[in-house]
Every structure is written in structure tokens, then in C-alpha cells.
Amino acid sequence: MYRLTVIKRFAAAHRLINYRGQCSRLHGHTWTVEVSVQGEQLDANGMLVDFRDLKEMVARLIGELDHSYLNELPPFNTPDHNPTAENLASYLFRQLKARLHPALTLNEVRVWESPDACASYREE
Ligand SMILES: Nc1nc2c(c(=O)[nH]1)N=C([C@H](O)[C@H](O)COP(=O)(O)OP(=O)(O)OP(=O)(O)O)CN2
Numbered sequence: 190m191y192r193l194t195v196i197k198r199f200a201a202a203h204r205l206i207n208y209r210g211q212c213s214r215l216h217g218h219t220w221t222v223e224v225s226v227q228g229e230q231l232d233a234n235g236m237l238v239d240f241r242d243l244k245e246m247v248a249r250l251i252g253e254l255d256h257s258y259l260n261e262l263p264p265f266n267t268p269d270h271n272p273t274a275e276n277l278a279s280y281l282f283r284q285l286k287a288r289l290h291p292a293l294t295l296n297e298v299r300v301w302e303s304p305d306a307c308a309s310y311r312e313e
């Protein structure tokens with residue numbers, strides 16, 4: 190089994206709803222998104238998937254969030270989808286899974302809010 194991981198970053202503002210503390214106020218992060226895929230079969234070039242193609246797919250998706258106010262965008266514009274690192278990780282996971290080549294399995298999406306706090310999502 191091979192597993193590849195690519196990392197992309199985007200900037201976005203958010204505020205946490207129903208949260209007691211500073212994070213209920215409007216503030217921003219440079220979010221780091223780590224995406225891991227896995228599969229068995231390498232192509233003739235010895236690649237599971239070209240890092241460039243994988244990065245491009247992730248970049249296209251997070252481009253929809255870049256320089257945005259997350260609370261205004263679906264699904265984070267509803268009270269049950271606070272724009273937390275957890276909800277971002279599961280949202281990105283679902284979106285990427287739908288776009289991924291069928292020969293690949295999406296292993297995990299990890300979202301770092303800061304260099305020392307992250308949340309990850311995977312399907313068991
Ligand atoms: N489980 C989660 N907890 C928190 C989340 C989250 O997404 N999932 N998010 C926040 C806030 O967005 C906040 O911006 C980050 O909080 P915190 O780490 O406390 O803030 P700092 O970056 O300033 O960290 P310090 O280590 O205190 O400097 C809160 N919690």
C-alpha cells in the first residue's frame with residue numbers, strides 16, 4: 190500500500206458561534222490542509238498519482254475558501270456547522286472524495302488552524 194500526502198494553505202476569517210471566548214470574535218487564520226491518499230497500483234512512472242495533479246485538485250477546492258469569511262459560505266453558514274477545524278476537515282474530505290480518481294482511496298484530511306493545533310477526519 191502506498192500513501193501520499195500533499196499540503197496546501199489558504200487564508201480565511203471565521204468566528205465560532207455559541208462559543209464562550211475570544212474565538213467568538215471575527216479573526217483569521219492561515220489554514221494548513223494536509224491530504225493523504227492511498228492505493229496499491231503504481232503507474233509506469235512509478236507514481237501512485239502525480240503530486241502535481243493531487244496538489245492541483247486540493248488547490249482548486251481550497252481556492253473556493255481562500256480569502257473568504259467562512260461563516261458566510263455553505264455549509265458553515267448554518268448554526269450546526271460552526272467553521273471549526275473539525276468541520277472544515279470533514280467538509281474537505283467529502284468534497285475531495287467526490288473528486289478523486291476511483292483507483293485512489295482518500296485516507297485522511299487534516300486541518301491545522303495554527304502550527305500547534307489541528308483536527309483530522311477519516312472514514313473508518
Ligand atoms: N476543537 C476545536 N477547538 C477550537 C477550535 C477548533 O476549530 N476546534 N477553534 C478555535 C478558534 O478558532 C481559535 O482561533 C483557536 O484557538 P486557540 O488555539 O485557543 O487560540 P490561539 O491560536 O491564540 O492559541 P494560543 O495557544 O492560546 O496562543 C478554538 N478552539
Ligand SMILES: [Zn+2]
Nearest residue numbers: 203212216218
Ligand atoms: Zn479561529
